[in-house]
Amino acid sequence: MTKITAAITAVGAYVPDYVLTNQILETMVDTNDEWITARTGIKERRILKDKDKGTSYMAIKAAEDLIKKRNIDPREIDMVIMATATPDMPVAATGVYVASQIGAVNAFSFDLVAACSSFLFGMSTAARYIESGKYKKVLLIGADKMSSIIDYEDRTTCIIFGDGAGAILFEPNLEGLGLIDEYLRSDGIGRNHLKIDAGGSLLPPSAETVANKQHYVFQDGKTVFKFAVSNLADVCAKVMERNNLSSEDVNWLVPHQANKRIIDAASNRMGLPDEKVMINIHKYGNTTSATLPLCLADYEDQLKKGDDLVFAAFGGGFTWGAVYLKWAYNSK
Numbered sequence: 001m002t003k004i005t006a007a008i009t010a011v012g013a014y015v016p017d018y019v020l021t022n023q024i025l026e027t028m029v030d031t032n033d034e035w036i037t038a039r040t041g042i043k044e045r046r047i048l049k050d051k052d053k054g055t056s057y058m059a060i061k062a063a064e065d066l067i068k069k070r071n072i073d074p075r076e077i078d079m080v081i082m083a084t085a086t087p088d089m090p091v092a093a094t095g096v097y098v099a100s101q102i103g104a105v106n107a108f109s110f111d112l113v114a115a116c117s118s119f120l121f122g123m124s125t126a127a128r129y130i131e132s133g134k135y136k137k138v139l140l141i142g143a144d145k146m147s148s149i150i151d152y153e154d155r156t157t158c159i160i161f162g163d164g165a166g167a168i169l170f171e172p173n174l175e176g177l178g179l180i181d182e183y184l185r186s187d188g189i190g191r192n193h194l195k196i197d198a199g200g201s202l203l204p205p206s207a208e209t210v211a212n213k214q215h216y217v218f219q220d221g222k223t224v225f226k227f228a229v230s231n232l233a234d235v236c237a238k239v240m241e242r243n244n245l246s247s248e249d250v251n252w253l254v255p256h257q258a259n260k261r262i263i264d265a266a267s268n269r270m271g272l273p274d275e276k277v278m279i280n281i282h283k284y285g286n287t288t289s290a291t292l293p294l295c296l297a298d299y300e301d302q303l304k305k306g307d308d309l310v311f312a313a314f315g316g317g318f319t320w321g322a323v324y325l326k327w328a329y330n331s332k
């Protein structure tokens with residue numbers, strides 16, 4: 001029997017209109033465009049300003065974009081995996097609401113939480129369902145309203161993150177295209193270095209936690225950077241080695257957009273020239289679960305059937321990994 005692989009067959013995206021530039025941030029905290037650009041590669045990010053809209057709003061928009069582009073009936077979707085670190089609410093999975101809103105009435109859904117690796121781990125999860133032969137259309141959405149958990153008085157975090165959403169559709173493939181290999185890792189040592197202290201079962205919300213600003217993201221940037229640089233490059237090299245891929249063979253690196261210097265370290269280790277590395281950190285910053293699909297959306301027109309792509313991410317937890325995937329269609 002021919003092996004079923006899980007191929008990406010469509011991409012959708014959404015970013016809010018409001019642009020938070022480095023220049024605007026200069027008026028909010030003690031920072032400057034030169035520092036932010038040199039240390040991170042970020043020039044601007046998008047922010048969902050509407051107070052009454054959560055992550056689901058952007059997820060729905062990205063999913064609707066995909067559904068329209070691929071011209072499918074949402075009732076054909078079998079499952080919706082919602083990768084996010086900023087669900088609408090702690091209980092009542094955001095993906096379930098999103099699935100209903102987009103008309104995926106025959107799907108089941110759940111949220112997948114692994115900080116900045118949520119989408120990468122979601123790719124692995126989606127692929128297993130497709131490979132089982134039981135599911136034909138799996139929608140994976142990555143969306144985060146990072147502005148809802150960022151302290152805009154903390155210059156070490158507010159310059160980094162942005163809001164956005166992206167979606168991809170996985171379908172069965174019998175030509176050997178789609179997800180080929182993956183190497184996923186996690187290490188609880190990261191828990192102290194990138195976290196939100198309060199609001200969970202360990203430290204429920206109280207007047208004190210709010211006063212202490214414990215509902216915002218805390219990041220020990222230097223430590224996270226150190227782990228990210230070496231581990232991200234390691235998993236990329238591992239996936240290349242395991243699949244006998246040379247730097248010539250790899251057509252694209254699709255890296256999580258956390259810091260341009262982390263991306264450069266990975267691409268250097270892989271021996272890839274800049275032209276083979278998807279970059280949009282300058283315009284969106286770190287959108288957590290949305291970085292990978294937003295890259296695909298930006299570069300979709302340049303992708304060709306059979307292209308070899310390496311996806312890679314590193315995030316809180318720590319969580320990290322790389323996925324090797326063969327692209328399944330020509331967009332143009």
Ligand code: UT7
Nearest residue numbers: 031032035039116155156159221222224225228258259315
């Ligand atoms: O996506 C999830 C995983 N997250 C990551 O991968 C992020 C990893 N970390 C990073 O990307 C970087 O560590 C940051 C961008 C967060 C920070 O860059 P850095 O080069 O590690 O800077 P640093 O924290 O070592 O700070 C260097 C200096 C410090 O001043 P002193 O102590 O040298 O006087 C900071 O106080 O830069 C100062 N600084 C700033 N200056 C201007 C920190 N933030 C800012 C700022 N503007 N926004």
